[in-house]
Amino acid sequence: MSHTQALAGFLAELTYEQIPGVVLDRTEDLFLDWIGSALASQGARPIPLFERYADRMGPQQGKAKILVSGRGTSAYFAALVNGASSHLVEQDDLHNSSVLHPATVVFSAVLAAAQDLGKTGQDLLLASVAGYEAGIRIGEFMGRSHYRIFHTTATVGTLAAAVGVGKLLNFDKEQFINLLGTAGTQAAGFWEFLRDAADSKQLHTAKAAADGLLAAYLTEDGLTGARNILEGDQGMAAGMSSDSDATKLSDRLGSRWALVETSFKFHASCRHTHPAADALLHLMQREGLRHEQIARVVTRVHQGAIDVLGRVDVPQTVHQAKFSMGAVLGLIAVHGSAQLIEFRDLALTDPDVAAFREKVSMELDPEVDDAYPARWLGRVMVTTTDGRSLSAGIDEPKGDPGNTLSRAELEDKVQRLLAFSGARTEEQGKALIQRVWQLRDARDLVNLI
Amino acid sequence: MSHTQALAGFLAELTYEQIPGVVLDRTEDLFLDWIGSALASQGARPIPLFERYADRMGPQQGKAKILVSGRGTSAYFAALVNGASSHLVEQDDLHNSSVLHPATVVFSAVLAAAQDLGKTGQDLLLASVAGYEAGIRIGEFMGRSHYRIFHTTATVGTLAAAVGVGKLLNFDKEQFINLLGTAGTQAAGFWEFLRDAADSKQLHTAKAAADGLLAAYLTEDGLTGARNILEGDQGMAAGMSSDSDATKLSDRLGSRWALVETSFKFHASCRHTHPAADALLHLMQREGLRHEQIARVVTRVHQGAIDVLGRVDVPQTVHQAKFSMGAVLGLIAVHGSAQLIEFRDLALTDPDVAAFREKVSMELDPEVDDAYPARWLGRVMVTTTDGRSLSAGIDEPKGDPGNTLSRAELEDKVQRLLAFSGARTEEQGKALIQRVWQLRDARDLVNLI
Structure with a gap:
């Protein structure tokens, strides 16, 4: 069995009950941190450009929500705008060894799809854990050579987002294999924009979340993808890496919870x-x-x-x-x-x-x-x-795993993020925080934020 | 001046009047050939999956049209579905030395945007020529090494589609430079799917057309992109090619019309x-x-x-x-x-x-x-x-440039494509063909097809 197949099998079989409480707690922490990061971008360039694009190209209403405006739209455009938003102030999480910012791609896609599909808080937590576990391992698999030219959160982020939505859709192993193929063949994003301080970082996270979601919805309807997009001779590692390591894809599946290795960003500096x-x-x-x-x-x-x-x-x-x-x-x-x-x-x-x-x-x-x-x-x-x-x-x-933020510190950080953009009052922030702490009991996510 | 800048300058300055009549004639031929290819896919798997996705994620109406269903939607989803449709029966055009199928990406994006923006037939022709000239040169620039792993019509196709829509939006040189950056950093598509006969070929052309269009609309609103995505140290050639040749980007701009080097496919065989x-x-x-x-x-x-x-x-x-x-x-x-x-x-x-x-x-x-x-x-x-x-x-x-199809032969091919899927009767086909032959006088493209 290939490492890709092992990963797909793990993702298909993962249940909410298997996830340790500490991992669920941390997922809620990361989710709250992501909400704060997204709302902190309200009104800041270039986020209104993505809002306008969603307005021009998407429906005028829908169950999925654009966080910065509260506007309802389809899942695709909610994932797109929220993906752009949540990486803008660069206060979102980071997994060190994969060099992946998982929250901005995973939660942007998973929340949009969960709202669209009428899923619960537990569904969202399970799906997000799947997205983190897959995305981090695929990031490690692609290696340092990949990161030298490609923006891993854009490329690998597409697969992480796709896996999250696929888990929300209860994919079996075959569907996950096809999903990885369809998401992986959309993987894109170069670092070249850094030289010009161009807006591509927001485009990258927006597109990774939205393209991952697209991959999952099309896979659910039966679209097939390459069965070996990660390891194959004409796939991601072959085309975008010179030091890939396939064993990373299946590294301690089910015993290592890579999600809890993710760091919070505390100070707003380098x-x-x-x-x-x-x-x-x-x-x-x-x-x-x-x-x-x-x-x-x-x-x-x-x-x-x-x-x-x-x-x-x-x-x-x-x-x-x-x-x-x-x-x-x-x-x-x-x-x-x-x-x-x-x-x-x-x-x-x-x-x-x-x-x-x-x-x-x-x-x-x-x-x-x-x-x-x-x-x-x-x-x-x-x-x-x-x-x-x-x-x-x-x-x-x-903020690092061994010195992580307490919930009080995290609440403080999130309130500061909300105050920064003025997206929410402190009272509204408190209510929002409480809803996230009760996420695993939430029956409906449409009005969560 | 870099080759990218020379290309961007050419694209900005190109006018309808500069394009030789023989190039305009051939553009109409290629456009008709593309319509036939798209309509031939009606009802064939996996096109209905893309139609359903557009239905779930897009608006319920719009000025841009999905060819196989005639349904109105936003420009993004029309480009997406028409991009999937027009490469399915593999009767669409091919440019040999760039290994690019230009029509399926350029026309899918340009027609959708032209309908959305209320453009004329002459606008569409000018924009399409820009898309072909840029796309073919960028495909040649990326070289044979690129094509070994990456599906050029997917990767380079994103830029070709973007340039077409950018020309429709009357971009200046600066906007074209930003547009190339924003389109290029979305370039994606691996050949790995061939091994499994998976559906990615349709996904690739769909996404190239739609992502290119997205790049152009966002650039119009002010989104910036990497200024040297093609030639830069962390750009497309650096990440996806080992034999790129920058001189190809500006090869005989304005005197060589690469569009007329494009071949029609005549027989439906290998x-x-x-x-x-x-x-x-x-x-x-x-x-x-x-x-x-x-x-x-x-x-x-x-x-x-x-x-x-x-x-x-x-x-x-x-x-x-x-x-x-x-x-x-x-x-x-x-x-x-x-x-x-x-x-x-x-x-x-x-x-x-x-x-x-x-x-x-x-x-x-x-x-x-x-x-x-x-x-x-x-x-x-x-x-x-x-x-x-x-x-x-x-x-x-x-079908090759030196032995191209006469208009009578092309009309015959298109009628056969329409009959194959039953998308149009012969009479409807005749009327459609006549409208394409009068394309340069068309004031409105919404009800063209």
Whole structure:
């Protein structure tokens, strides 16, 4: 039996009852995190372009909902717009070893289809777990060579989304094999857009979610696909990878729950700043320090951090501030938080943040560098204004699986995301959060959000 | 200036008046051929699956028309279903050196958008020429290595369709650059499905047409794309080709009209049988021979023909009959034609065809083999029942640019396609043909077909 067949068999046989409670809990966490990420994009370019496209090409009503507008449409267009929305502010989840952002593709497709098909909260959870487990393994299968040119969340994301919707439709093994073929032959998305800061990232997640959904609906009606799209001589690995590893496709199916390896993004900055930000926050809380009491901060980092962050001296844009170690630590020290609102409102204009920024430097640390990328160690050395030398370290950044967000922290993050765009009031946010915590009892998802 | 920029500039500046009359005439020919191909698919699997998808996901009405049903919908779904339809019976056009079937992707997208946007016949012709000229050059640019794993009509087809719709929207050079980026990053489609005879070929042309149209509509609204998706380090050639040639992108823009290099498919059989079929028909007409007067036919062929056709001895299915030199020449000799209806109704059941099939053999001919694939030479040697040895040759198969179909022959082909599916009566076919011959005067395309 091929690895693809083993994966298809696992997906067909997976039941809600087999999924450990901790995995279901985490799926709800990730789902809430995804909702916050999507709603945070309300009104931000280029999301209105996708809304307008759905308006021109889709029906004027439907059971599936566009999150940012609340408008009903067909499942295809809800998946499309929500896929574009939920990756925009880059606060959605990430699975490290597959380099896949699963939520933006899986939940966008699965929620749209679940609303369209009248499915329950438990159906949505089961389908989403299937999408994560398949997508992460396929991402690992495609290898690093794939990621060098192709945007994995776009390419592999199409299959992850398709699998989620296929599980919602109760596919058997044969249907999953055909589904992978039909989804895989639509896999697309190049990194080339990065050079021009073009809008393709939103297009990629939009299309992955929508194309995956399309694959599942057509497969349900009987469309057949290549039976070996992943491993075959004229398939995905053959065409888009030079270091694929088929054993990844069936890696510990049913015992390893890859979903819980997924990281939440906590700070709104470049991920290379997160370990130091967490270590500084830890040190200031431990020592009861205020920002005025700090004279100097040396962050001990891996070479990659210096390569990526070293270019920004005095940030001129919010985006640059997210890539400035000084600005990030300034927000952490002065405001205790470096999330979207702080970046938009304070990173460039607050004189205290600017002053703190000048106190921060980076130094290469061999231990930190050796551990990278398996572990992202945070090490800071602080000199206080009264002459003390203090240091602190964290071994796993906030949001990673071993240091995940508590539900209270996640609720706080989501409320900040809602406040950022103004998509929901705090009260509305509270009600929304409660509905997600009761997801597994929900009989109807049409008015969930 | 990069080759991509040169291409984008050409596309932006191209006017209807610049296009030679012979190119406009041929565009009308190709358009009629495409209509016939699409209507021939009516009712055939898997087209109803795409119709049902459009029904579930799209609006219940619209100015763009699904050809096989006549139903109105939005431009996106008309492009999707017509893209699936027009490649199904494999009677649509082919450009040899790019290995691109332009009509099924370009016309499917352009007609849907033209109907949606209230464009004229001249607008459609100009847009279609732009789509052909760009698509063929991009197909040549991607090279043979691309075609080994990727289905060029799917991948490059997305860009060809996008360019057609972009021209309909009067894009300037900047918009064409962004459009290529947004279309190119959606380019997808593997050959892997061939192994399983899966339905992906229809999915590929459907998605290429629809995704190209999506790219153009979003670009019009301001979505940006990678500026160098074709030639860039993380773009299409980098990810999907090992023998790309950027000079092909701007090859003789404005003086070479690649559209007129496109071949019509005449017989409904495997293309490797066409040269011999044409040569036999020529010989029988020249000598006034009936099939009963022929004792033996030796076809002198290139090695590729023996490789592909040699496997079928006694065909068991219609598809196998299309790959049997004996069955094809049997239809030609007995019925004077080897089109869809003859294959469906006669290829497996007519005893005269079966008897003639036994008289046919293939032999390798060094001259024919040397000329291939630049030229597809047809050579037959016939022995008559009264002992004469006759021979005949053709140097370009019927339908190729140097031996293209006359309008009368094309009308005959289209009427046969309509009769095959029963989509239109002969009278309706005549009226449709007349409307296409008056396309450049059409003010409104909504009720064209």
